[in-house]
Every structure is written in structure tokens, then in C-alpha cells.
Amino acid sequence: MSETFTKPIPHPTPDTQPFWDGLARGEYLIQRCKECGKLRHYPRPVCDGCWSMAHEWVPASGRGTVHSWTVCHHPFHMGFKAQSPYILLTVDLAEGVRAQGQLRGLAAEALRLGLPVALGYEREGEGPVLPIFRPAEET
Amino acid sequence: MSLFERAAITGIGETAHGRGLQQGSALSLQMQASLAAIADAGLSPRDIDGVIPVATGAAVAEDFITNFGIPDLRFSATTPMGGASCVAAIQAAAAAVATGICRHVLLPIGRTGYSGTRIGARVHEMPQFRTIGEFELPLGNVAPAQIYAPMARRHMELYGTTSRQLAEIAVTTRRHAILNGNAAMTKPLSIEDHQNSRMIADPFRLFDCSLESDGGAAVVVSSAEAARDLRQPRVLVMGAAEGHPDSPSVITQRPDILRIGLAKAAPRAFAMAGVKPADIQVAEIYDCFTYVVLRQLEEIGFCQQGEGGAFVEGGALGIGGRLPVNTHGGLLSQAHLAGMNHIVELVRQLRGQGGAAQVEGATLGLVTGYGDMGDGSIAIMRRG
Known part of the structure; x- marks a missing residue:
């Protein structure tokens, strides 16, 4: 990592590496149980429905709605000081699991529960590719 | 077998609370508080035969053997649930004394949360935070204020x-801290002060x-039988329970992000105690954040879900109010001791030793813990 990237970085394990590899190529991957088909997120070894450890990875559609949010004013880590305040969204993905990411392109005042948002990807400097959200295009 | 009235809190102790008091290491603070609690019970340090140190704290069971010369420690455990640990330890201690494993269990804590490493900055070092440490910390979800x-x-x-409505909780709690006299925060606080204070995480x-402060607190949990012969009025544990929310370590993935572990623990504790929320005369509610108090009041059943805001209005949580809450000033204004100070205060109230903050005639009350993303613990006690 470059010395200019000061944010915390993830430390993937063999259980979670495929998720980060997915983000790096622009895919938000969700684990699916190969036995019963149940989705689970964040990545972990065992399906809590049938206890199978066999799984595959499926890409999220990128569609979601706002479940909740916070506007982070106080930077608790120096790496986030320059961009504070920033908005952290909790999003219900269309697949039925949730994701978190910073919001781009919308002010906090415009947020409401259920607001449609679209998943995107962003990479800062030498840091990892991270999920972000933007207001969904009108359809 | 139930733990109903099988254990009692027999000793309580605290150090001075403050910020930067330079009164010693986290280890020495909990030794000081522990010696005070043991003396309060009328016991000798060598009578302690069980200890439940805080899992992420500065001391291990061996430190108490070494410092107190305990000849035969029969029981040690930890209850690693963050802010729910101290009250969860009451259940563990009660189980140990009820089954005869030991007679007097020490529950100690000491922290230099102000002078030493700040509490909010080190949560990601704990194994319970492994998942959000990997998937949410890189996004900017760093500290409990942002996570909750x-x-x-x-x-x-x-x-x-x-x-x-959240401000009502902060203001009432500050008023209680001032009554207490041993509190880190001593300036009166108004709703306007709260509304004008800077935004941390909207x-x-x-x-x-809550505060980050320096200090120590401890309690002694004894078998109800052994408690009969001790120095203070007995405060019996009528019901105790812990509960873990679904998706315990990651709020983001919780089916209902409002639902906390206390929703499971509270009904168990009330069933064990044989009382209902309306019987409770004083409540010491874990208050890492104002909202966490409001939500626990709902989950305990003092009001319906969604009615917490209206419930706390108009000074309802003050002494003389509908439900006196955090009569010592809590984590918001007295000290951040992960809720051990809440247990100390409940016992003080039920003994009638609450001083200027005494809730008149209080003989039945409860204390809760909340931590590690929403683990919950509760103990219901009465003077007896």
C-alpha cells in the first residue's frame, strides 16, 4: 500500500478473499448455499439454514433501497478526516441481504427510508475497490 | 432449578470518577474498587473464592489471587459482551454461588478510558468486531457512534x-450526576446545550x-445464604438473563436492526423474578448513547416499541418522575465503567443509601447492560 493511502484496509481471509476479488473487477458478490440456495452476507463458512459449507458466489444486481443512514461528522480515524462529513448508507439489496457504502451524489436532506439507490464501485489511490451508492436512475 | 433469590449483591465499591485524575493504572483502579467492595460487605479479601474480570480489561483472575493472597480461588470466568459484560456476570456469578461452586464472587472493573487508550478508538481490536472490521471499517464505519x-x-x-427527546435523557442523566457528587461531569446541561452541541454521527x-473517563468499580455477588451474616442489607437477585440479537456482530445484516438482545433476555428475567415492568421503582439502564436507553425502555416493556420518545419526555426519567433512570448519572455523565457503576447504584438505591439521589421507598429495581453491537443483559433485584 502507498504511504498516501491512510484509510483502514481490509484483511481478507481465505473465506472472504473471493468477495474482495469480486469488488476489484466490479462485482459485489453474495454467497449462496449450494445445498439449500440460501443467500448469506457478509461472507462466512457455514449456511445457518442447513449447515452446509458448500457455496458459490453470485453477483448482486446492484439495485437497492435505503434502510437507514448516518452522516459522519467526527472522523474517528484520521484517514477519513479530509472527506468528513460523509454519509454511510445501509441498503436493502434487491437480493435480500444488506450492504453498506458511502453515498455519492445526494445530500442527506434528500434521504428517506425506501429511496431507490444503485450500487457502484470506487477506488481511491492505492486502496481497495469499495462499494458506493448513488441515487437510482429514474426508470 | 432457577436462580431466583439464590444470590445477593453484598458489597459495592467505587473509586473517584473523572478525567485525567492521575489516580493510578487500570489495574490499580480495579484493585482499589475491589477492596472497597469487599470491605463494604464486611468480608476479607481472602474470602473471595470467585472472580469474573472484564474480558477486555486490565486484570485477569490471577491478579486477584496475587494481590489479595486468595488461598483457593474456585471459580473464574469471563462474559465477553462489551457493555453487557458486567450485568451478564451477575447471572454467571449467581449460577456459581447457587450451585455451591463458591460463595463470594468478585466482579471488578477499572479503566483509564480518558488518560489511556480511548475506548471508542480500539473496538476493532476485539474479536467480536472482526466482521465489521473487514467489511465496514474500510468504508468509514469506525466507532460505536457511527455503528449505532x-x-x-x-x-x-x-x-x-x-x-x-434524546436530549431529555442526556439532561436528566446530567442532573443525576450532579446529585451524585462523584461524577466526571458536574456542569448543568439544558436541552438547548444538547441541541447546540456538535454533531458526531447524525x-x-x-x-x-457517553464519556470516556478514568476510574474503577466493583461488586461482590454472594450466595443468598452467606449474605445473611454480612454487614449490609441484603439485595437479592430475583432474576438475571443475557440475550444475543440475531446477526449479533453485524447490525447491518440484522433482520430487524432495531431489535436487540435485551428483547430476549428481559422476558426471561421478569419470568424468573415473578414481577412485571410496572413493579419496577428504579432502573439503571446502560447508556452508551441516549438512543440506547430509549430503545431498551421499549424492549423491557415500560412502553411499546416506537413510544420511547414520548415516554422519556417531561422529565419522566428523573427522581420523582414516572420511572427514575440512571440515578447516578450513568455513562453519559458519571463515568464509563461499562455499567459496573450501574450495578453499584442500583444496590445503593435498594439499600436506601442513594443520598441526594435516593428514590424514596425504592426496594425493587433493575439494571441492564448493552454492548458489542446489541448483546443485552439484565438483573432484577430487591431488598430483602
């Missing part, structure tokens, strides 16, 4: 809960957040 804020925001959006303003 989406729960409060959703409560506000769903039920119309307001920041001024909707949490500075005065929605």
Missing part, C-alpha cells in the same frame, strides 16, 4: 422520535454520547 447511529435514524424515521450529537 443507523438504528437511531431508522427509529426516528419510522416513529417520529426526535433529537429533543443523529448523535456530542451529548448523546
Whole structure:
């Protein structure tokens, strides 16, 4: 990592590496149980429905709605000081699991529960590719 | 077999609370508080035969053997649930004394949360935070204020809960801290002060957040039988329970992000105690953030879900109010001792030793813990 990237970085394990590899190529991957088909997120070894450890990875559609949010004013880590305040969204993905990411392109005042948002990807400097959200295009 | 009235809190102790008092290491603070609690019970340090140190704290069971010369420690355990640990330890201690494993269990804590490493900055070092450490910390979800804020925001959006209602909790708690006399925060606080305080993680303003302070506190849990012969009025544990939310370590993935572990623990504790929320005369509610108090009041059943905002209005949580809460000043204004100070205060109230903050005639009350993303613990006690 470059010395200019000061944010915390993830430390993937063999259980979670495929998720980060997915983000790096622009895919938000969700684990699916190969036995019963149940989705689970964040990545972990065992399906809590049938206890199978066999799984595959499926890409999220990128569609979601706002479940909740916070506007982070106080930077608790120096790496986030320059961009504070920033908005952290909790999003219900269309697949039925949730994701978190910073919001781009919308002010906090415009947020409401259920607001449609679209998943995107962003990479800062030498840091990892991270999920972000933007207001969904009108359809 | 139930733990109903099989254990009693027999000793309580505290150091001075403050910020930067330079009164010693986290280890020496908990030794000081422990010696005070043991003396309060009328016991000798060598009578302690069980200890439940805080899992992430500065001391291990061996430190108490070494410092106190305990000849035969028969029971040691930890209850690693963050802010729910201390009250969860009451259940563990009660189980140990009820089954005869030991007679007197020490529950100690000491922290230099102000002078030493700040509590909020080190949560990601704990194994319970491994998942959000990997998947949310890189996004900017760093500290408990940010991690818990989406729960409060959703409560506000769903039920119309307001920041001024959260302020009621902060203001009442500050008033109690001033009555207590041994508190880190000593200046009166108004709703306007709260509303004008800087935003930390919306909707949490500075005065929605608990303190980081230096100090120690300890209690002794004894078998109900052994407690008969001790120095203080007995405070019996009528019911105790712990509960873990679904998706315990990651709020983001919780089926209902408002639901906390206390929703499972509280009904168990009330069933064991044979009382109901309306019987409770004083409640010491874990208050890492104002919203966390409001939500626990709902989950305990003092009001319906969504009605917490209205419930706390108009000074309802003050001494003389509908339900006196955090009569010592809590984590918001007295000291951040992970809720051990809440246990100390409940016992003080039920003994009638509450001083200027005494709730008149209080003989039945409860204390809760909340931590590690929403683990919950509760103990219901009575003087007896």
C-alpha cells in the first residue's frame, strides 16, 4: 500500500478473499448455499439454514433501497478526516441481504427510508475497490 | 432449578470518577474498587473464592489471587459482551454461588478510558468486531457512534422520535450526576446545550454520547445464604438473563436492526423474578448513547416499541418522575465503567443509601447492560 493511502484496509481471509476479488473487477458478490440456495452476507463458512459449507458466489444486481443512514461528522480515524462529513448508507439489496457504502451524489436532506439507490464501485489511490451508492436512475 | 433469590449483591465499591485524575493504572483502579467492595460487605479479601474480570480489561483472575493472597480461588470466568459484560456476570456469578461452586464472587472493573487508550478508538481490536472490521471499517464505519447511529435514524424515521427527546435523557442523566457528587461531569446541561452541541454521527450529537473517563468499580455477588451474616442489607437477585440479537456482530445484516438482545433476555428475567415492568421503582439502564436507553425502555416493556420518545419526555426519567433512570448519572455523565457503576447504584438505591439521589421507598429495581453491537443483559433485584 502507498504511504498516501491512510484509510483502514481490509484483511481478507481465505473465506472472504473471493468477495474482495469480486469488488476489484466490479462485482459485489453474495454467497449462496449450494445445498439449500440460501443467500448469506457478509461472507462466512457455514449456511445457518442447513449447515452446509458448500457455496458459490453470485453477483448482486446492484439495485437497492435505503434502510437507514448516518452522516459522519467526527472522523474517528484520521484517514477519513479530509472527506468528513460523509454519509454511510445501509441498503436493502434487491437480493435480500444488506450492504453498506458511502453515498455519492445526494445530500442527506434528500434521504428517506425506501429511496431507490444503485450500487457502484470506487477506488481511491492505492486502496481497495469499495462499494458506493448513488441515487437510482429514474426508470 | 432457577436462580431466583439464590444470590445477593453484598458489597459495592467505587473509586473517584473523572478525567485525567492521575489516580493510578487500570489495574490499580480495579484493585482499589475491589477492596472497597469487599470491605463494604464486611468480608476479607481472602474470602473471595470467585472472580469474573472484564474480558477486555486490565486484570485477569490471577491478579486477584496475587494481590489479595486468595488461598483457593474456585471459580473464574469471563462474559465477553462489551457493555453487557458486567450485568451478564451477575447471572454467571449467581449460577456459581447457587450451585455451591463458591460463595463470594468478585466482579471488578477499572479503566483509564480518558488518560489511556480511548475506548471508542480500539473496538476493532476485539474479536467480536472482526466482521465489521473487514467489511465496514474500510468504508468509514469506525466507532460505536457511527455503528449505532443507523438504528437511531431508522427509529426516528419510522416513529417520529426526535433529537429533543434524546436530549431529555442526556439532561436528566446530567442532573443525576450532579446529585451524585462523584461524577466526571458536574456542569448543568439544558436541552438547548444538547441541541447546540456538535454533531458526531447524525443523529448523535456530542451529548448523546457517553464519556470516556478514568476510574474503577466493583461488586461482590454472594450466595443468598452467606449474605445473611454480612454487614449490609441484603439485595437479592430475583432474576438475571443475557440475550444475543440475531446477526449479533453485524447490525447491518440484522433482520430487524432495531431489535436487540435485551428483547430476549428481559422476558426471561421478569419470568424468573415473578414481577412485571410496572413493579419496577428504579432502573439503571446502560447508556452508551441516549438512543440506547430509549430503545431498551421499549424492549423491557415500560412502553411499546416506537413510544420511547414520548415516554422519556417531561422529565419522566428523573427522581420523582414516572420511572427514575440512571440515578447516578450513568455513562453519559458519571463515568464509563461499562455499567459496573450501574450495578453499584442500583444496590445503593435498594439499600436506601442513594443520598441526594435516593428514590424514596425504592426496594425493587433493575439494571441492564448493552454492548458489542446489541448483546443485552439484565438483573432484577430487591431488598430483602
